[in-house]
Amino acid sequence: MWKLNPRALKYLSEVSRFGSLRKVAAHLNVDVSAISRQLAQLEEELAATVVIRSGQGVVLTQIGEELVALYRQQKASEAAALSRIEALQSLKTGRVSLAVGEGFIADLISAPLQAFMTRYPGIQISVEMAGVNEATRLVKEDRVDLAVVYAPSPDAELYSHVITRQPLELIAPPQHALTRQLPLTIRQISEYPLALIDQQFGMGQLVSLVEELEHIRFEPQLRTNSVAVLKNFVLSGMGVTFMPRLTVQSEVEQGKIICIPVPHPVLTGASAHIVSHKGRELTVSSEALIAHLHDGMLFFN
Template sequence: MWKFNPRALHYLNEVARQGSLRKAATRLNIDVSAISRQLSQLEEDLGLPVGHRSGQGFALTEAGEELISLYRQQKASEEAARSRIEALQQLRRGRVTLAVGEGFIADLISAPLQNFMQRYPDIAITVEMAGANEAVRLIKEDMVDLALVYAPLPDPDLESHVSSCQPLELITPPGHPLIGAGPLDIHRVLDYPLALIDQQFGMGQLTRLVEQLEHIRFNPQLKTNSVAVLKNFVLSGMGLTFMPRLTVNDEVRAGKIICLPAPHPVFASAKAHIISHKGRELTVASERLLRHLHDGMLFFS
């Protein structure tokens, strides 16, 4: 039975993340030769190469990928066990790192996160802003514990703990000609100025899918990576966009924005998720925050 050197696995993990031995050595503040020796010994023990160096950097072999997966699972399990032991000792300290799409922020910050921090003052929370694609990358590289994502692409490496249907609706300024004009068809939207978010976001991926299914092409007057910019595009009366209703809830209540039903079945079936890396054990702090967000956020309750 193999017993791998934890230091060698740690070095291999950092090389994989940084893309080269030199960058990993800089990150770890050690000599490149130290990493090279550990990887060579690892390959000798394994009887297989764990990676290949080239002008483009360091590429893992299939064996190297297996070792990285093992290492990350071990680290996650150690962290989960440590957290549970602390809980058994009636200690509340811990930390949770959360990747969050911009559209969730208002709902997250309003009460759920505030209430959680008041209840568990010794649990440190880190919130990373990230679109769907970036949030998935952070989850899969075990850089964050949980992610709040909208309409992520299917991925066998992800586990969805909570999901809820949150249609991508047509957002218009008051008085727009499409209001009260009968059932919406996606082709009618093409006749009006439109703002769209980048395809690194779940909303952007949905619009791209609709283009492919309907053989149409949106020609937005504005493209952005900011939910706030989309919202202000509509608030200023410049045109339309697609967003979940809860993202503009305050503006809808104030009568500054009108939400019209999702103009396509793909938009109507969109879901919001709280995800983690499949197979990674959550810490006690992460599990508590997950339950709290499920119960407290409008997106999920």
């Protein structure tokens, strides 16, 4: 019966992430030879190849991928067991890591996160801002516990704990000409100055899908990876863009921006999600945060 070396499995997991022994060595501050030796011993013990070295780097074999999946499952189970101990201590301690799309930040920080941290002062929260592609990758690599994302692509490795429909609408300055052309069509929008967000974001991917389905190509005056830049493009009166209404809720209430529904199924069917890595046990702290965000964030309330 095999007794797998945890250190070798950890190195293998990092190799899967970085694709290079040298990069793993720099990340973990160990010698390349130590990593190579551990992997060689693992292969000798299993009588199987777990990595393939080439001029392009290092890739895992199918057996190597199975070992990484096992290692990550073990780490998740260990964290869950420790979490249950935390539960016995009434959530006095713990850690939760969260990847969040920029459009959710105002909603997250305004009250829900503050209320959670006040209620559970011993739980340490880390928040990393990321587009939907980066956020889901971080979840699947178990580098964060949860992600709050907009319009993620279907993925068998993700589990959505909370889903709410949040249509992608056109946001415009007050008195914009498009407000007098309802109901809107996609081709009408293409005739006016437009800003679009990059396709690493769910909003950008939805617009790209609409372009493909409608056989049209937007030619934005501005393309950016920042929700704040999109907002200011509209606030300055330069043009229009696409966003969920709640992303600009404050500006809407102040009368600085108006939201115009666009009757296209891709846009009206968009949704916000709180996701984790499917099959991974969550800590009690993570489960408590999901419940808190579900109740406290406007996007999910």
